[in-house]
Amino acid sequence: MNELLTPAEMSRADRLTIDAGTPGIRLMERAGRAVADATAFRHVLGTRVLVLCGPGNNGGDGFVAARILAERGYAVRLALLGDRSRLSGDAALAAAAWRGATEPLDGDGVVPMLAQAGVVVDALFGAGLARTLEGEARRVVEAVDRSGRPVVAVDLPSGIDGRTGAVCGAALHAQTTVTFFRRKPGHLLMPGRAHCGTVITADIGIPDWTLREIGPALRQNCPALWLDRLPAPRLGDHKYSRGHALVLSGPALRTGAARLSAEAALRAGAGLVTLVAPEAAAAIAATHLTAVMIEAFADAAGFAALLADPRRNAVVLGPAAGVGEGTRALVAAALAGRAGLVLDADALTSFADAPETLFDRVRGRPAPVILTPHEGEFARLFPDLAERAVGDRPKTERAVAAARRSGAIVVLKGTDTVVAAPDGRAAINDNAPPDLATAGSGDVLAGIAGGLLARGLPGYEAAAAAVWLHGECGRRAGPGLIAEDLAAELKPVLADLYRRAALPPAEPPPVAIRQEGPTLPPRRLLVGSQDEDEPGGTD
Ligand SMILES: NC(=O)C1=CN([C@@H]2O[C@H](COP(=O)(O)OP(=O)(O)OC[C@H]3O[C@@H](n4cnc5c(N)ncnc54)[C@H](O)[C@@H]3O)[C@@H](O)[C@H]2O)[C@@H](O)CC1
Numbered sequence: 332m333n334e335l336l337t338p339a340e341m342s343r344a345d346r347l348t349i350d351a352g353t354p355g356i357r358l359m360e361r362a363g364r365a366v367a368d369a370t371a372f373r374h375v376l377g378t379r380v381l382v383l384c385g386p387g388n389n390g391g392d393g394f395v396a397a398r399i400l401a402e403r404g405y406a407v408r409l410a411l412l413g414d415r416s417r418l419s420g421d422a423a424l425a426a427a428a429w430r431g432a433t434e435p436l437d438g439d440g441v442v443p444m445l446a447q448a449g450v451v452v453d454a455l456f457g458a459g460l461a462r463t464l465e466g467e468a469r470r471v472v473e474a475v476d477r478s479g480r481p482v483v484a485v486d487l488p489s490g491i492d493g494r495t496g497a498v499c500g501a502a503l504h505a506q507t508t509v510t511f512f513r514r515k516p517g518h519l520l521m522p523g524r525a526h527c528g529t530v531i532t533a534d535i536g537i538p539d540w541t542l543r544e545i546g547p548a549l550r551q552n553c554p555a556l557w558l559d560r561l562p563a564p565r566l567g568d569h570k571y572s573r574g575h576a577l578v579l580s581g582p583a584l585r586t587g588a589a590r591l592s593a594e595a596a597l598r599a600g601a602g603l604v605t606l607v608a609p610e611a612a613a614a615i616a617a618t619h620l621t622a623v624m625i626e627a628f629a630d631a632a633g634f635a636a637l638l639a640d641p642r643r644n645a646v647v648l649g650p651a652a653g654v655g656e657g658t659r660a661l662v663a664a665a666l667a668g669r670a671g672l673v674l675d676a677d678a679l680t681s682f683a684d685a686p687e688t689l690f691d692r693v694r695g696r697p698a699p700v701i702l703t704p705h706e707g708e709f710a711r712l713f714p715d716l717a718e719r720a721v722g723d724r725p726k727t728e729r730a731v732a733a734a735r736r737s738g739a740i741v742v743l744k745g746t747d748t749v750v751a752a753p754d755g756r757a758a759i760n761d762n763a764p765p766d767l768a769t770a771g772s773g774d775v776l777a778g779i780a781g782g783l784l785a786r787g788l789p790g791y792e793a794a795a796a797a798v799w800l801h802g803e804c805g806r807r808a809g810p811g812l813i814a815e816d817l818a819a820e821l822k823p824v825l826a827d828l829y830r831r832a833a834l835p836p837a838e839p840p841p842v843a844i845r846q847e848g849p850t851l852p853p854r855r856l857l858v859g860s861q862d863e864d865e866p867g868g869t870d
Pocket residue numbers: 342345355356358359360362385386387388389390391392421455456457458459460461462463464465468485486487511535
């Protein structure tokens with residue numbers, strides 16, 4: 332269930348299903364029923380429903396939902412953008428089965444309709460949104476948003492691009508979004524995610540085999556992607572078998588960032604962690620650290636000597652390391668060694684003038700390299716792929732292009748952190764709370780990734796697991812968290828994961844909304860919603 336389908340891939344899934352014998356109208360019927368279910372689930376009988384339909388199949392879903400809600404006793408008003416006679420295909424069939432009035436829809440007329448509505452079903456535009464909203468369509472969307480009425484969006488909140496999550500001129504904010512078969516990148520990528528509310532994924536009878544034909548590259552980041560590479564500590568383990576991570580400290584007055592990373596690496600399960608520091612910094616760090624060991628070095632050659640022991644299998648470089656030639660030399664020394672590497676913060680910025688000199692050393696290196704830039708650091712290494720440089724190119728594509736170019740696993744951080752590999756795999760993370768936007772939180776993330784590399788996880792899995800664990804720690808630590816709080820939260824998060832991994836996979840794949848049959852809320856309504864107890868789940 333963690334595959335994400337672009338609108339083009341989704342349309343292919345529709346097409347494959349239809350070609351295999353399921354009529355399109357049946358899919359639309361199930362889609363509309365799922366929307367009606369979700370609306371009825373949240374809004375009691377007696378609520379006045381306003382269904383706003385657009386000119387395509389998204390509007391067709393709206394006609395079906397309107398009919399089913401009316402059959403269930405809701406007072407339903409339906410308004411259509413454009414001419415009814417121009418509806419075609421399945422949408423025309425759905426409209427023909429609607430027995431109520433079809434009112435014209437425009438930016439002025441919708442205002443009094445909204446005043447009377449208890450809930451709005453937004454069936455204006457879904458996967459077929461093709462351009463910036465203008466004219467009446469835009470005025471309607473803006474009026475709905477201004478009204479503050481709760482919105483149930485069909486497939487996507489109208490105005491959100493399902494591929495990129497971008498707002499095309501204007502977009503609704505939904506309380507609930509009902510999508511079909513699999514979520515779309517636009518449900519997870521910002522700003523789309525902030526418009527979706529709770530996302531429900533409904534089963535409309537598209538079979539899973541279509542995924543094999545389509546081969547989608549994008550995933551939601553969840554334990555299913557990496558849990559089998561993250562075994563619980565086993566009988567017979569000793570500290571050396573769990574790996575040894577080195578974390579580079581900054582100078583005397585800047586040791587805090589590396590200390591955060593080092594503690595996180597240890598909590599993530601590295602058997603040993605050593606903070607390696609310039610002499611003066613080592614003395615300061617020593618007053619703060621207990622389980623984390625400390626070794627001092629004088630120069631890049633001394634640093635390289637510390638890496639010579641092959642048991643030291645992971646290195647975290649960058650947090651508060653300082654920008655410039657000194658850090659470049661340490662990165663070069665680490666890249667010449669055999670340990671897995673996490674390069675963060677100053678280790679990235681130090682290569683802003685000549686990123687290719689970094690990538691040349693990364694490409695073809697047998698041990699993994701993980702880069703963890705936020706958008707600012709990313710723009711320094713990949714200026715042509717920066718957010719502001721590329722218009723509507725989604726974050727996922729930018730991260731994959733950066734991974735291909737650099738040969739590294741790229742963790743492009745933010746609310747919707749994307750983890751990308753040079754082979755084209757990419758996952759979007761959606762469990763991180765905004766409380767993580769606090770100083771030092773990225774240092775903790777780098778440390779977790781380093782700890783997981785030390786434990787022997789491959790680069791992509793280590794990076795994706797680190798991002799997810801970091802998000803869970805943020806959720807557990809909650810509002811008011813500071814970076815110091817995060818690493819200790821790894822204890823309950825890991826305990827929960829290990830417990831889940833030990834359980835047999837008892838549950839069938841979650842079926843969000845039963846396809847036929849009784850009308851009222853199914854047993855498991857929510858899949859992959861922001862409200863779930865276990866975001867991401869293990870599915
Ligand atoms: N058989 C299928 O393909 C199924 C499709 N489903 C629904 O169909 C939707 C996709 O349907 P469509 O491909 O018809 O696309 P949409 O209905 O999302 O939008 C396409 C229509 O909107 C117009 N349009 C696009 N951008 C516009 C803009 N900026 N301003 C004004 N008009 C604009 C297009 O000219 C076209 O008429 C999905 O989101 C989903 O809701 C579901 O019924 C499930 C089955």
